Amino acid sequence: ITKKQKKFIRNWYKNHATVQGNQFLTREDVSALATLLRIPVHTVVEWMNRKIFNQMSTATASGTNVHGPSLLTEGPRLPSDAGYSLRQANSHLAADVLDQVDKYVTACQRRRTPTDGRRKVNAGRYKCTFGCGYRTSRVYDWKRHEETHQPQNLWLCHICRQSGNHAPFLVNRNDKFLKHAKDVHGDMKPDEVLEISKVDFRADFNAKCHLCAEVFSSWDDKCQHVIYHYDTAAE
Template identity: 50%
Template sequence: MASPQEQFIQQWFENFAQEEAYPVLASETVNALATIIQRSPQSVLEYVNRNFIPTGTITRSRPNDSSSGYSIAEANRHLPPETLQLVEKYVMACQRHRTPNDGRRRVNNGTYRCTYACGYRTKRAYDWRRHEETHEPQELWLCLLCSQTDDQSPFLVNRKDKFIKHVKDSHKEWDYERVLEMSKVKFNPKFDPVCPICAIITASWDDRCRHVLSHYENETMRKAKTSMNETRTAALMGSPKCPGRINTWS
């Protein structure tokens, strides 16, 4: 990194970065700085970590982040005991390690890959994020109507679409939007801010997902560009104007 680029980052950091013991840059900030100085986001992050993070500090395990020392019970102690017990059981079941052949989905293909190493792949970004949240739920709905009538088997789920289907199937006389609103659990989820691909620190779950998706989308663009170049080269090799073309008539 050239001296003017380093000076720009230093001035930005001194004037705009929040003063805290363990500074964290959102991926949008890193990408913006990288665009301005025309360097890669990773080189910007490495420079910041090398020059502005206290010696010996490992950003991925810094104190007070939302994943370090996280406890479902402590983070959600505001919930009623019965609800907290259900939430703990549900979330811990989601967080269990899954092998690629656990039977959830036998055919996986696509650019977007599960970052929790269960083998899931998909072609749609929306499906990818929804799958990520089956490992680390970010929202929960506990059916208020079921809780009032069936203490043994209340309906708890982290997917809004499944909850809406449940209400429409089991509580047809109720307005599903009203039940959805009443049944939303005030859940404080776990969030690991470290990108599993490049180790950049992200600011929120939304930020993490956008950042990881950018890796996959850049990978797709690189593959498409390579394929385009190969096609163009093949076309040129068959063109009469190309000195190195292959003569298929000889």
């Protein structure tokens, strides 16, 4: 990276963090920046991690937010991290489905602040590993919350899609999907709509435990492991 580019990245990030009030970056943000500079995404990520985020996470390490603002190291993995690219991993999907899925998952990955005001109850031993401040006393709710940041299962309404709807109903929770089926396609059996609407989605996930750095090969295994940390810490 040239000096000029480094300066550009610093200024761009400063602008992003202050003007937009958002310290966190998404894959989209970074790849847009990389395209603009005509340098590979992983080069930008590496440099930012080293020069911007490392310093920031050391500065905030004493706070309650484990992750600090270092989305690039602790948040959803960027393509360079482990070679995951949603579009590549899901290239078997139809183009329109892939577009919808990409948009949905990207939106989920946008960071939320601990004060986003959507939660009434915020207590319990199970804490969000994405650093949004959410906590709960129920394992089930915790896992479901984790998946709001990093969806693992998706349903894209087959009936909506077939009827030419440009924005067919898409969601990562089967209970919400069943409600859609009942409300909108009442003439069909909700379970059947659910079944034909399941997307063969290959999800990304943070393989590394944020507490001990152990690496897992499946999302469920990793969740089990994190729950164990929270349970033993509470005993």
